[in-house]
Amino acid sequence: MALFNPPEHLSCHHYATHANSGWLRVDGSGQSSYRGMTEYHSILFCTRGSVRLAIADELWELHEGQMKFIPRGTSVTAIFSDDGELLDAYFEVVDFICDKVSLLQLQELRQEVAYDPEPLEVRGAIHSLLNTLKVYLNDQALCAYLHELKVKELFWNLRAYYSREELAAFFWPILGESKFHSDVISAFTCNAKVAELAERVYMSTSSFYKRFREEFGISPEQWIRLQSNKQILFLIQDYDLSIGEIASQLSFNSQSTFSRYCSKNFGLSPLQLRRTLQEGTSSEELLQMSYHNE
Structure with a gap:
């Protein structure tokens, strides 16, 4: 009606x-x-x-x-x-x-x-x-x-x-969440640099490092890498998206830059990563693999 x-x-x-x-x-x-x-x-x-x-x-x-x-x-x-x-x-x-x-x-x-x-x-x-x-x-x-x-x-x-x-x-x-915590999450983009993230929350890089470790318990580099890898593993399973579209959505400069990132962090190209997931390997297993490639 x-x-x-x-x-x-x-x-x-x-x-x-x-x-x-x-x-x-x-x-x-x-x-x-x-x-x-x-x-x-x-x-x-x-x-x-x-x-x-x-x-x-x-x-x-x-x-x-x-x-x-x-x-x-x-x-x-x-x-x-x-x-x-x-x-x-x-x-x-x-x-x-x-x-x-x-x-x-x-x-x-x-x-x-x-x-x-x-x-x-x-x-x-x-x-x-x-x-x-x-x-x-x-x-x-x-x-x-x-x-x-x-x-x-x-x-x-x-x-x-x-x-x-x-x-x-x-x-x-x-409940009780600090403004810094929510600002960092809001400012995050895949594969961001620590200095870029600090600038987006209006802090010097040195102050950002200190506050970040206090709030998140790990280094900014570790956290950015973890969030980036999780986003990649999620989108790579959307088979309607091409690799180029995924690279663009995740703010990589080019598909080749995205491919290099995947090879460095997962030991696999984006297509190999997608195929591995299709064959039954879980996202959690691939995240564990990425930790060993640091």
């Missing part, structure tokens, strides 16, 4: 308003991969099929009926199954609209809960909310006011159907 009298909706100022919270629907049948917007925090819901996710330095698989929180400033790539579908709830502020719980109160639980990065199962009326959102989005109901109300409704449901401990574990990545 289409909206009744679309010109009337389009003339409303809410349709012309830039929203700091809202909803996106991404259908894998029309595209095999999706790069999420990282300007805002997001909760990704798999509403059909399954979706493989590369979230910063982690690889995940999201199945129908599961959700995953993505902090602002995180690099996200999704590769869909044939029938895969995502709903992306994005927002600037985590707001439970409730006197009984707030983000500050969840921060107090941070030391008491173990961080569990596994996707969380969707519960209660959130199922109905997502189905309603799919209808709205399919009918091009792009009213900023409506989207904001539905994000608030989502947070009411989170408060209603999950314990504080579950919510603290779910939103753990932003």
Whole structure:
């Protein structure tokens, strides 16, 4: 069903308003991969099929009926199954609209809960909310006011159907996280130089080295290499992408530069790397191989 009298909706100022919270629907049948917007925090819901996710330095698989929180400033790539579908709830502020719980109160639980990065199962009326959102989005109901109300409704449901401990574990990545940590993740690009990363977060290289070791526990070079290798292993499994397209997406200057990087870090060319994965070698095994090539 289409909206009744679309010109009337389009003339409303809410349709012309830039929203700091809202909803996106991404259908894998029309595209095999999706790069999420990282300007805002997001909760990704798999509403059909399954979706493989590369979230910063982690690889995940999201199945129908599961959700995953993505902090602002995180690099996200999704590769869909044939029938895969995502709903992306994005927002600037985590707001439970409730006197009984707030983000500050969840921060107090941070030391008491173990961080569990596994996707969380969707519960209660959130199922109905997502189905309603799919209808709205399919009918091009792009009213900023409506989207904001539905994000608030989502947070009411989170408060209603999950314990504080579950919510603290779910939103753990932003509980007590330093600005430096989120700035580094936001500034990261594949195969970046340490000096480039330091410049992007407005620090001298020497200060960046010291702060980075304090926050991440390893050297910037080790971390950059690990994140770069994980991104390569994720994209190389998207067989719809050519090697040249992967090199471009990962910000390599040329396909030959990308090939040299793979040979140095994995001992394999990009095509050999893809073939090795097709033959059943896991990404984890290849990451271990890359450690020995340092």
